[in-house]
Amino acid sequence: MPDRKKRARRRGPDRVPVSGWNPTGVTPAAGPHPAVPYESLLEADLHVRVAFDPTVRAYTAQPVQLDYPGRRGRTPYTPDLLVRLHPRRDGTPRPDRLVEVKFAQDLEEHAEALDPKFRAAEAYADANDLTFVVLDERFIHTPTLPTLTRLLRYTVKQVDERVARTLLRHLDARADDPTTAHDLALTLGEPGGDAYWHAVQTLWTLVAHRRVRMDLTARLTPHAPILPAPPHPEDDPDLRVFPEDA
Numbered sequence: 634m635p636d637r638k639k640r641a642r643r644r645g646p647d648r649v650p651v652s653g654w655n656p657t658g659v660t661p662a663a664g665p666h667p668a669v670p671y672e673s674l675l676e677a678d679l680h681v682r683v684a685f686d687p688t689v690r691a692y693t694a695q696p697v698q699l700d701y702p703g704r705r706g707r708t709p710y711t712p713d714l715l716v717r718l719h720p721r722r723d724g725t726p727r728p729d730r731l732v733e734v735k736f737a738q739d740l741e742e743h744a745e746a747l748d749p750k751f752r753a754a755e756a757y758a759d760a761n762d763l764t765f766v767v768l769d770e771r772f773i774h775t776p777t778l779p780t781l782t783r784l785l786r787y788t789v790k791q792v793d794e795r796v797a798r799t800l801l802r803h804l805d806a807r808a809d810d811p812t813t814a815h816d817l818a819l820t821l822g823e824p825g826g827d828a829y830w831h832a833v834q835t836l837w838t839l840v841a842h843r844r845v846r847m848d849l850t851a852r853l854t855p856h857a858p859i860l861p862a863p864p865h866p867e868d869d870p871d872l873r874v875f876p877e878d879a
Contacts, residue, residue: 637794643767645832646747656673656674656856657670657671657672657673658670658671658677658871659671659773659814660677660680660681660684661785661786661789662789663666663680663681663684663685663785663788663789664684664744664788664789664841664842666684666689666691666692667825669692670694670695670867671694672695672713673734675734675735675736675758675770675773676713676714676734678690678771678773678774678778678782679713679714679732679734679768679874680714681778681781681782681785682773682775682778682781682874683714683716683874684785684788685740685781685784685788685872686716686872686873686874686875687716687843687866687867687869687872687873688719688867688875689716689717689718689719689874690717690718690719690840691716691717692714692715692716692717693714693715694864695711695713695714696712696714696731697711697712697715697731697757698710698711699711699712699753699757700716700753701749701750701752701753702749703749710750710753710754712731712732712733712754712765713733713734714727714730714731714734715729715730715731715732715734715763716730716732716874716875717729718730718875719867720866722865722867727875727877728741728762728763728764729762729763730763730764730765730766730875731754731757731758731763731765731766732765732766732767732768733750733751733754733765733768734741734767734768734769734773735747735768735769736769736770737769737770737771739758740767740769750852751765751767766875768874772818772874775871777849777850777871777872779852780847780850780851780852781849783853784837784840784841784853785841787834787837787838787840787841787842788841790838791838792795792835792838792839792842792844793831793835793838796821796831796832796835797835797839799820799821800817800818800820800821800832800835800839801844801845803817803820804817804845804859804861805861808861811858812858812859812860813855813856813857813858813859814833814836814837814847814854814855814856814857814858814859815833815855815856817832817834817836817859818830818832818833818855820832825845825853827838832851833855836859837853843862843866845859845860845861845862846859846860846861846862846863846866846869847859847860849871849872850871867873875876
């Protein structure tokens with residue numbers, strides 16, 4: 634049986650193929666993760682979800698080119714994403730994911746054509762200790778996506794630690810009471826003033842860095858409730874893309 638590790642041709646993460654059907658581009662850097670290319674807006678949305686998943690260690694777009702038997706001989710196929718995951722708290726490894734992104738309608742309408750591609754991906758995954766998964770919009774377009782998309786730019790901002798210490802101190806003091814970004818920003822300045830808005834921006838940066846949390850289905854406004862960060866962010870189902878038992 635041919636060695637799939639040798640047959641697979643690795644692709645550079647900065648290559649953006651031209652598509653006549655889908656818009657292409659680059660998802661901005663997010664926290665420790667570099668910018669990555671996408672070939673559809675659904676892929677770009679998944680990049681946002683993955684960037685905020687605390688179990689994700691690294692991810693690479695279009696990571697490997699595989700071959701599958703087509704009508705005219707061997708045909709190339711490239712999965713959309715390779716996601717490397719952190720181990721669990723007890724030290725046991727989580728299986729890394731080789732990911733294909735498709736709309737549910739495309740999966741249904743093109744099932745026959747996609748089947749040999751997916752079988753090639755499954756074989757490659759099995760040979761390389763990966764789990765191959767196909768994600769459609771039902772898994773990607775969650776109620777948290779709009780807010781996560783707006784928070785993405787804050788993942789690369791530096792936290793103003795002086796302001797953060799004041800905000801976190803007041804948040805801890807109000808741990809038993811509902812507290813909004815507005816309530817906390819008022820401790821540093823009046824609405825409309827530079828200090829107030831800087832405090833709000835600092836709070837969004839703290840949310841993006843998972844040092845505080847908010848209801849990610851809520852809009853990113855000063856009236857959003859702010860809560861202390863959980864001790865284990867990886868347990869937050871609003872942030873996880875891949876279920877623990879998969």
